[in-house]
Amino acid sequence: MTPDEFRAAGHELIDWIADRRTEVATRRVLPDVQPGDVAARFPNTPPTETASAAEVLGELEELIATGITEVQHPMHFGWFPSNASLSSILGDIASSGLGSLGISWESSPALTEVEEVVVDWMRQLCGLSDNWHGVIQDTASTACLVAMLAARERATDHAQTRGGLRNLPSALCVYTTAEAHSSVRKGALLAGFGADDIRVIDVDPWTRDMLPAHLAEVMQADVTAGHQPAIVVASAGSTGVTAFDPISEIAAIASIHDAWIHVDAAMAGSAMVLPEMRSRFEGIEEADSISWNPHKWFGTILDCSLMYLRDPQHLIRVMSTNPSYLQSTAAGDATQYRDWGVPLGRRFRALKLWYQLRIDGIASIQDRLRRDLENAQWIADEFAALDDWELVAPVRLQTVCIRHNPNDSLSGADLDAHTLRWVRELNSSGRAFLSPSQLDDQWMVRISVGAESTERSHLERLVVLIRGVAEA
Numbered sequence: 266m267t268p269d270e271f272r273a274a275g276h277e278l279i280d281w282i283a284d285r286r287t288e289v290a291t292r293r294v295l296p297d298v299q300p301g302d303v304a305a306r307f308p309n310t311p312p313t314e315t316a317s318a319a320e321v322l323g324e325l326e327e328l329i330a331t332g333i334t335e336v337q338h339p340m341h342f343g344w345f346p347s348n349a350s351l352s353s354i355l356g357d358i359a360s361s362g363l364g365s366l367g368i369s370w371e372s373s374p375a376l377t378e379v380e381e382v383v384v385d386w387m388r389q390l391c392g393l394s395d396n397w398h399g400v401i402q403d404t405a406s407t408a409c410l411v412a413m414l415a416a417r418e419r420a421t422d423h424a425q426t427r428g429g430l431r432n433l434p435s436a437l438c439v440y441t442t443a444e445a446h447s448s449v450r451k452g453a454l455l456a457g458f459g460a461d462d463i464r465v466i467d468v469d470p471w472t473r474d475m476l477p478a479h480l481a482e483v484m485q486a487d488v489t490a491g492h493q494p495a496i497v498v499a500s501a502g503s504t505g506v507t508a509f510d511p512i513s514e515i516a517a518i519a520s521i522h523d524a525w526i527h528v529d530a531a532m533a534g535s536a537m538v539l540p541e542m543r544s545r546f547e548g549i550e551e552a553d554s555i556s557w558n559p560h561k562w563f564g565t566i567l568d569c570s571l572m573y574l575r576d577p578q579h580l581i582r583v584m585s586t587n588p589s590y591l592q593s594t595a596a597g598d599a600t601q602y603r604d605w606g607v608p609l610g611r612r613f614r615a616l617k618l619w620y621q622l623r624i625d626g627i628a629s630i631q632d633r634l635r636r637d638l639e640n641a642q643w644i645a646d647e648f649a650a651l652d653d654w655e656l657v658a659p660v661r662l663q664t665v666c667i668r669h670n671p672n673d674s675l676s677g678a679d680l681d682a683h684t685l686r687w688v689r690e691l692n693s694s695g696r697a698f699l700s701p702s703q704l705d706d707q708w709m710v711r712i713s714v715g716a717e718s719t720e721r722s723h724l725e726r727l728v729v730l731i732r733g734v735a736e737a
């Protein structure tokens with residue numbers, strides 16, 4: 266493809282993207298496809314003939330775009346917001362268009378330095394002190410794995426430089442709660458911690474926040490038994506019910522045992538840009554690492570997960586390889602982000618945040634987040650006021666967890682069957698999407714408010730739709 270052909274095809278593609286976004290609300294939220302349907306639209310051998318860009322765009326529209334769940338839809342209330350602001354998409358396109366290679370400072374000085382600048386702007390916007398040094402990881406799962414590896418090496422005085430995990434004198438323990446995201450357990454296992462050494466700390470039965478007294482007890486028992494506490498992962502806004510573990514109290518306990526503290530604020534971290542919400546994150550300065558995803562509620566197109574570390578030199582010692590072919594004269598003065606995580610090559614992800622901050626501006630993002638907080642509270646109040654409906658968890662931010670029980674007549678498997686019936690009926694209608702989730706082994710339904718295009722009128726409509734299927 267020549268640059269001129271690219272220019273023409275690119276204009277068409279941008280027009281198509283803009284049109285889709287304008288019309289998003291007219292489409293189904295959940296696509297009308299079954300497993301295998303999308304793949305069956307394609308030949309099972311590689312194409313042997315080429316196509317024009319216009320033909321490919323036609324196929325994109327017909328074969329592919331009809332098979333996506335429209336998470337940019339204003340009636341998308343599933344999982345968590347996965348906003349892809351158009352400004353950040355421009356940054357993503359710019360990143361691809363520059364085609365630069367991030368394997369060292371020298372391979373693209375601007376890629377490294379713009380990332381440093383932008384993550385520091387984001388630090389300031391979150392009200393974090395300048396003790397923190399940031400990097401963009403692909404996802405919060407990766408950030409958690411990186412924190413686990415750093416914690417493992419700190420707890421063992423860099424055992425990797427000796428026999429690794431072989432012959433360690435004591436078991437290394439991980440502390441978290443059942444509310445923590447599945448990536449925490451996955452990260453622990455991948456980092457070499459044993460399943461037997463992952464401690465699930467009790468939570469408050471209503472808020473689901475970690476109970477620090479139980480953490481203290483379990484850590485002490487481990488030490489008495491000759492084990493070594495290595496890392497506590499605190500959720501600041503859990504996936505299920507937005508639990509906020511008390512970071513200050515956790516830090517006071519963890520520091521007695523010199524355990525690493527990682528704060529997983531993947532979804533809720535966006536709220537740190539609202540000064541009035543920062544009390545939810547009290548104690549965060551005492552952590553060793555923090556991660557949160559602008560690629561969720563904040564609105565930066567996937568993938569963009571911010572990770573902040575108090576002591577990046579420790580991480581660099583864990584991750585650094587420095588092969589000769591990557592050494593350069595700038596080595597001593599420049600940040601080498603390859604030493605801050607697992608991959609060598611990195612994309613110019615900072616451009617997505619840079620575009621979004623420069624074009625949308627933080628004030629409009631803050632206004633949108635505040636709108637979503639008010640909308641979540643509004644819909645929570647609506648359901649709380651209705652007979653037969655209950656809120657099964659407090660509304661800490663933008664997620665509202667509800668359950669319907671007609672005349673309080675259902676329990677156990679019958680209540681589950683009722684909940685799953687109505688939510689599946691609503692989802693399969695294509696008119697709205699909600700994700701059910703289990704709490705104490707009983708299904709409930711999460712209304713995760715925060716799609717960029719969701720206004721109060723959409724929530725009003727959602728109440729009608731939900732009541733229509735559940736109360737029928």
Ligand SMILES: Cc1ncc(COP(=O)(O)O)c(C=O)c1O
Nearest residue numbers: 404405406446448503504531532
């Ligand atoms: C609290 C929490 N942590 C971690 C994750 C994983 O995020 P990612 O997809 O960026 O790995 C999620 C995803 O929803 C989450 O809600």
